[in-house]
Amino acid sequence: MLGVVIPAHNEADYIGACVRSVIEAARHPALAGEQVRIFVVLDSCTDATGDVAHALDAHVLLVETRNVGVARATGAAAALAERARWLAFTDADTTVAPDWLVQQLLCRADAVCGVISVTDWRGHSDAVRENFVTTYRDADGHRHIHGANLGVSASAYSLVKGFQPLATNEDVALVEALIAAGVTVAWSAAPRVTTSARLDSRAPGGFGDALRQVSRRLAATELKTVVLTACGR
Incomplete structure (x- = not known):
């Protein structure tokens, strides 16, 4: 069995598309009918995220921590309790490719770090988009290292005792622990996901925060250029 873990905090607008994309990936013929179970971990949700996930037959778990490390670990523990041999992680504002799970497994590694892409840049300047692209x-x-596109074998995950209870960079800490333990890590562009570049991203220190930092830096550089030009320098 393959377990897919999706942490969520008030993601009713996004969780449906996310879960549906995982369901499609779970039906890929190359998986030869192997069971895939989806675990949506609601962390302090006050909206309809759980209702949407339930309607799509995802396993819904509840935590009240506002801590993504705890949420991911909770989902992983539930998957391992059901004898998952592989754990795949993504985010609620992300959709995975139809061959996402297949490509993770084809890496034949203990852990797989995949890449992300963005198709909707609304709210961001062309400069921010260009900075990401280049x-x-x-x-x-x-x-x-993206929590939105990460896979790990059950044995490797258990070896390093899983995610730490970190509110940010829990994915980085896990991969660093895996590397320190000497397991094989594949850095592959084959497992693909499309994630959100929204301005109201939930995870501190995540991709949304990184984009906001880039936006502020580029804006400051542009302002400095304007000032120097005005001063004739």
């Missing part, structure tokens, strides 16, 4: 390495051998 600086993000979308190729095998990258060194990106």
Whole structure:
């Protein structure tokens, strides 16, 4: 069995598309009918995220921590309790490719770090989009770590005792622990997901925060250029 874990905090607008994309990935013929169970972990939700997930037959778990590390660990524990051999993680504002799970398994590694793409840049300047396009390495051998596109074998996950209860960078901490333990990590561009570049992203220190930092830096640079030009320098 393969377990897919999706942490969520008030993601009613996004969770449906996310779960449906995982369901499609679970039906890929290359999986040869292996069971895939989806675990949506509601963390302090006050909206209809759970109702949407329930309607799509996802397993819904509840935590009240506002801590993504705890949420991911809770989902992983539930999957392991049901004898999952592989754990795949994504985010509620993300959709996965139809061959997402297949490509993770084809890496034949203990853990897989995949890449992300963005198709909707509403709310961001062209400069922010261009910065991402030109600086993000979308190729095998990258060194990106995204909780939105991460896979790990049950044995490797258990070896390092899983996610730490961190409110941010829990994915980085897990991968660093896996590397320190000497397990094989694939840095692959084959497992693909499309994630949100929304301005009201939930996770502190996540992709949304990174985009906001880039936006502020570029705005400051543009302002400095304008001032220097005005001063004749």
